Amino acid sequence: MLTAPALERRGVRAAFLERGGGVSEAPFASLNLGFRTGDGPDHVLRNRGLAVLALETPRFAVARQAHGTGLVRVPEEAAGAGFDDPADALGPADILATSASGVPVAVLVADCLPIVLASDDLLVAAHAGWRGIAGGVVPRAAAEFDDRAGVTAWIGPAIGPCHYDVGPEVVAAVERGSGGGAVVQRRGGKLALDLRATAARALQAAGIRDLEMTELCTACAPERFYSHRRDGRTGRHAMVAMRA
Ligand SMILES: [Zn+2]
Structure with a gap:
């Protein structure tokens, strides 16, 4: 797994789980953490169990992601929502926010950006x-913080511009709505x-400067x-983050 030392300074443990070490078979091999993939739910459940064992965290809460800008707050009572059963996931939402300690939240990705923002609380x-x-979605997530100069941001693995050819209509939509313009090669x-550089620009435009x-x-x-773009039918990674 990949960790985010920048966030640890803010009292947040965050990790991006790579695909190895799980029980799923091709094309989901092996640590697929997403139910909505075509993989067997029993495999996903066992993989999620292995993931939290490795992370040494309680079960994480997940939302039903919709490629939108919806936000759900995750109080202590919602800890672990959707972990065992996708029908219990929060949302639909693509942003999860919590000020509770010991309540991990996760976003599921396969090319999309996993972004974590943290202040001291x-x-x-x-x-x-x-x-x-x-x-x-980036300015919407940033807007949860009153003092954005005091926010630390981390962006995990995602599809790079080396593999992300898009049409001009996609660039135009991103240019219009991202909050900082599109970064294109x-x-x-x-x-x-360049999704990552585009998100970085949007974060900066929102006043967040401490970015890794x-x-x-x-x-x-x-x-x-x-990689959804590379393989189509494939698994999902989780970026899991928890206030200590
Ligand atoms: Zn690439």
Whole structure:
């Protein structure tokens, strides 16, 4: 798993689980943490159990993600919501916010950006693909904080511009709605969207300056990461974060 040392300074434990170490078989091999994939629910349940064992956290709460900008608050009573059964997931929402200690929240991804924002008393986790970013999910997540200069942000592994050719309509939508404009690379007449740099710009535009991110591309490393763009039918990673 990948950890986020920047967040530890804020009293937040956060980890992105890579695909190894689980019980699922191809094309979900092996630590698939998403129910809505076509994988057997018994496999997903066992993998989630293995994940929290490795993380040394209680069961995490998840939301039904919708590539939108909806936000759910996760009080102590909602701890572990949707962990065992997707019918009990929170939302629909792509942002989870909690100020409770010892209540982990998770976003599920396979190419989309997992973003975690933390102040000394609030934790916000967001799932952000191009649709969410075009809809304004980054400024919406940032708006949960009154003092954005005091927020630390972390962005985990996601699809890189090396593997993310998009049409001009996608760039236009992101340009309009992201809050900071689209970061695009042009290669031989093709457009590639840099989701991570786009989100970083939106965070900065929202007043968040303390930002750390990994440059790892999910589509570049099939042995470590699921990639929906690369494989279609595939598993999901979880980015899990908890206020200590
Ligand atoms: Zn790549």
